[in-house]
Amino acid sequence: MAPLWVRSYTATSCIGQGLAPMLESLEQHRSGLKLCDFETVDINTFIGEVDGVDAQRLPDELQAFNCRNTRLAELALRQDGFDETVHGAVGRWGKSRIGVFVGTSTAGILQTELAYRRRDASSGELPDDFLYGPTHNSFSVADYVRRRFGLEGPAVAVSSACASSAKVFGSARRMIEAGVIDAALVGGTDSLCLTTLYGFHSLQLTSPLPCRPFDQARDGISIGEAGAFAWLERMPDSLDADSILLRGVGESSDAYHMSAPHPEGLGARRAMQSALHAAQLEPADIDYINVHGTGTPSNDRSESQAITSVFGPTTPCSSTKGATGHTLGAAGALEAVISALAIQHGLMPGGVHTATIDPTLTAHYIRENRRGTVATVLSNSFGFGGSNCSLIFGAAG
Amino acid sequence: MKLSAYLDGIGVLGPGLANWPECAAVFRGERSYVAAATVLPAPAMLPSAERRRTGRVVKLALAVAMEATSAAAADLSLLASVFSSSGSDGHICHEICQALAQPSREVSPTRFSNSVHNASAGYWNIGTGSMTESNVLCAFDASFVAGLLESMAQSAVDRCSVLLVSYDTEYPPPLHAKRPIPDAFGIAMVFSAEKSPQSIARLELSLTDAVADSLPHAELEALRRSIPAARGLPLLRLLSTRAPGRCVLDYFDVARAEVRVEPCH
Numbered sequence: 001m002a003p004l005w006v007r008s009y010t011a012t013s014c015i016g017q018g019l020a021p022m023l024e025s026l027e028q029h030r031s032g033l034k035l036c037d038f039e040t041v042d043i044n045t046f047i048g049e050v051d052g053v054d055a056q057r058l059p060d061e062l063q064a065f066n067c068r069n070t071r072l073a074e075l076a077l078r079q080d081g082f083d084e085t086v087h088g089a090v091g092r093w094g095k096s097r098i099g100v101f102v103g104t105s106t107a108g109i110l111q112t113e114l115a116y117r118r119r120d121a122s123s124g125e126l127p128d129d130f131l132y133g134p135t136h137n138s139f140s141v142a143d144y145v146r147r148r149f150g151l152e153g154p155a156v157a158v159s160s161a162c163a164s165s166a167k168v169f170g171s172a173r174r175m176i177e178a179g180v181i182d183a184a185l186v187g188g189t190d191s192l193c194l195t196t197l198y199g200f201h202s203l204q205l206t207s208p209l210p211c212r213p214f215d216q217a218r219d220g221i222s223i224g225e226a227g228a229f230a231w232l233e234r235m236p237d238s239l240d241a242d243s244i245l246l247r248g249v250g251e252s253s254d255a256y257h258m259s260a261p262h263p264e265g266l267g268a269r270r271a272m273q274s275a276l277h278a279a280q281l282e283p284a285d286i287d288y289i290n291v292h293g294t295g296t297p298s299n300d301r302s303e304s305q306a307i308t309s310v311f312g313p314t315t316p317c318s319s320t321k322g323a324t325g326h327t328l329g330a331a332g333a334l335e336a337v338i339s340a341l342a343i344q345h346g347l348m349p350g351g352v353h354t355a356t357i358d359p360t361l362t363a364h365y366i367r368e369n370r371r372g373t374v375a376t377v378l379s380n381s382f383g384f385g386g387s388n389c390s391l392i393f394g395a396a397g
Numbered sequence: 398m399k400l401s402a403y404l405d406g407i408g409v410l411g412p413g414l415a416n417w418p419e420c421a422a423v424f425r426g427e428r429s430y431v432a433a434a435t436v437l438p439a440p441a442m443l444p445s446a447e448r449r450r451t452g453r454v455v456k457l458a459l460a461v462a463m464e465a466t467s468a469a470a471a472d473l474s475l476l477a478s479v480f481s482s483s484g485s486d487g488h489i490c491h492e493i494c495q496a497l498a499q500p501s502r503e504v505s506p507t508r509f510s511n512s513v514h515n516a517s518a519g520y521w522n523i524g525t526g527s528m529t530e531s532n533v534l535c536a537f538d539a540s541f542v543a544g545l546l547e548s549m550a551q552s553a554v555d556r557c558s559v560l561l562v563s564y565d566t567e568y569p570p571p572l573h574a575k576r577p578i579p580d581a582f583g584i585a586m587v588f589s590a591e592k593s594p595q596s597i598a599r600l601e602l603s604l605t606d607a608v609a610d611s612l613p614h615a616e617l618e619a620l621r622r623s624i625p626a627a628r629g630l631p632l633l634r635l636l637s638t639r640a641p642g643r644c645v646l647d648y649f650d651v652a653r654a655e656v657r658v659e660p661c662h
Binding site: 042109113116117124126130132137138139140152153154155156157158167174175177179180194198199200202204251255256258259266267384385386387 | 398400447450483484485490493494495496497498502503504505506509510511512513514515516518519520522523525526527528529530531532533534535536537539540543546547550551553554555570571572574575576604649651652
């Protein structure tokens with residue numbers, strides 16, 4: 001594929017709102033996970049909650065979208081001058097030549113969960129103030145972003161579970177290459193809700209401790225929330241050497257099971273190989289892998305096998321979910337931003353909370369931060385339904 | 398901007414519409430439309446354990462996908478797919494929200510796994526054994542054209558065959574009052590970059606300010622207005638004529654999609 005310029009990017013998660021606090025957390029090997037005290041949830045698990053989401057106001061004309069998920073998106077869009085970048089770019093490209101691609105798994109379903117507690121006692125009807133389209137529906141956050149910036153090009157939500165906001169880069173790449181658009185606002189937003197907390201708990205996939213990816217005693221995920229966005233354009237004639245490029249996107253399906261990964265990671269392997277092929281790179285060209293690394297026994301085992309089968313046992317890799325929690329449909333975009341930070345600051349963030357690396361996992365998992373030149377990073381995102389996506393980012397110079 | 402692709406196969410299932418040949422016959426006036434609830438077949442392509450777990454949304458998506466890919470004689474192991482729907486499984490969503498409103502909050506693990514928007518794509522890949530990518534989209538009422546754009550762009554850029562499945566099912570009460578989709582309706586299409594013996598027509602897609610076409614048949618127009626996937630019906634009507642022409646499909650408040658059709662036979 002023709003590389004795309006990641007002109008601007010930002011992320012907000014429990015380890016920081018915007019790039020500077022997030023980088024500081026990564027440098028200090030800090031986790032944002034805490035014992036679950038979200039809403040009325042009574043589950044013994046840890047969560048990655050973003051402070052101040054409910055205090056975030058939306059513009060008056062977009063109040064219909066008011067729900068936790070959109071408030072988190074708005075909070076994220078306001079960091080690092082990202083909203084200003086978008087406004088500037090709209091003037092440059094024209095509002096109909098920009099696409100919007102936002103990943104989410106549950107959008108504002110919390111709004112519906114809360115409305116179900118307020119059903120009319122006799123009719124069973126939901127309360128009048130509950131608005132399905134701009135809150136619950138998967139498109140709500142993409143629609144919000146489109147309206148907030150007055151964009152009139154193609155807009156869509158990508159919702160393939162935990163691969164959603166990695167796959168937005170693939171959809172944007174195709175639309176730009178096809179000439180449908182000149183630039184894309186991509187990203188992901190998923191927020192804490194009862195469906196995912198109780199749902200993953202029902203599958204016995206939530207850990208009672210902060211998640212420990214690749215640890216020999218790992219026993220599940222910690223659910224987090226995040227909003228992360230990036231601005232993509234075709235490569236200009238010249239770029240600063242430290243500019244970030246999207247160099248490869250690889251996608252595949254497991255064709256195996258709805259909620260369990262392929263035991264040997266065949267789908268994951270195919271996604272990574274396809275990303276390398278798209279980027280015209282060899283496995284040895286990848287300096288660091290930001291793994292999906294959820295901390296469930298089966299995910300990390302299958303991913304480790306897939307990584308080793310493509311890269312061998314020496315490429316440094318780590319999961320940042322011990323720090324951020326698993327932010328589900330926002331994880332792909334959040335970890336794309338972490339990959340960009342890794343390149344720009346020469347930092348391979350060591351996996352937080354992992355005490356003893358599982359000796360049966362052959363991938364080269366790092367627990368401590370490493371410094372050095374990081375020119376090229378591969379980031380993995382896999383989801384329920386066997387949806388896999390690998391992204392490759394690199395420095396322009 | 399114009400996207401073009403060859404259309405190699407069509408699948409349709411909805412209220413009173415059992416398949417594409419029947420639907421085309423209704424449009425051509427060779428058959429009268431008889432309103433009836435959508436009948437969803439059990440997905441024969443799935444192993445029995447998986448088949449038991451599938452709800453209406455998966456049954457619908459797999460049924461139209463099978464019709465379109467059979468007609469196209471598509472190689473399923475190479476076929477990429479785009480699944481575009483305005484919502485996930487409304488019945489599962491209702492059951493989960495209802496369970497979460499109870500003090501015990503017992504969510505069924507199977508229901509939770511099947512609640513993801515990409516459940517149909519997951520089952521499609523399990524059923525076909527295909528490890529090619531599936532892109533799973535939602536654009537609320539604009540989901541049909543969103544899927545058409547994605548699948549035609551993928552076919553054009555990656556020079557591959559792509560299955561589009563656009564499908565919607567109803568929510569049960571009380572959500573039904575907030576999102577009144579009346580019944581299940583789906584359209585599937587197989588697009589290829591190159592012309593083949595199966596090619597029905599060459600399609601060219603662009604965005605336009607023009608007003609969307611309505612349908613002369615009142616009951617079908619009611620479907621078009623109430624089910625997002627049925628916004629593709631004007632394109633099916635045009636295809637049923639087997640003549641060249643153009644149609645305008647509803648997309649957003651700020652843009653519609655114009656599709657030009659050039660039959661291959």
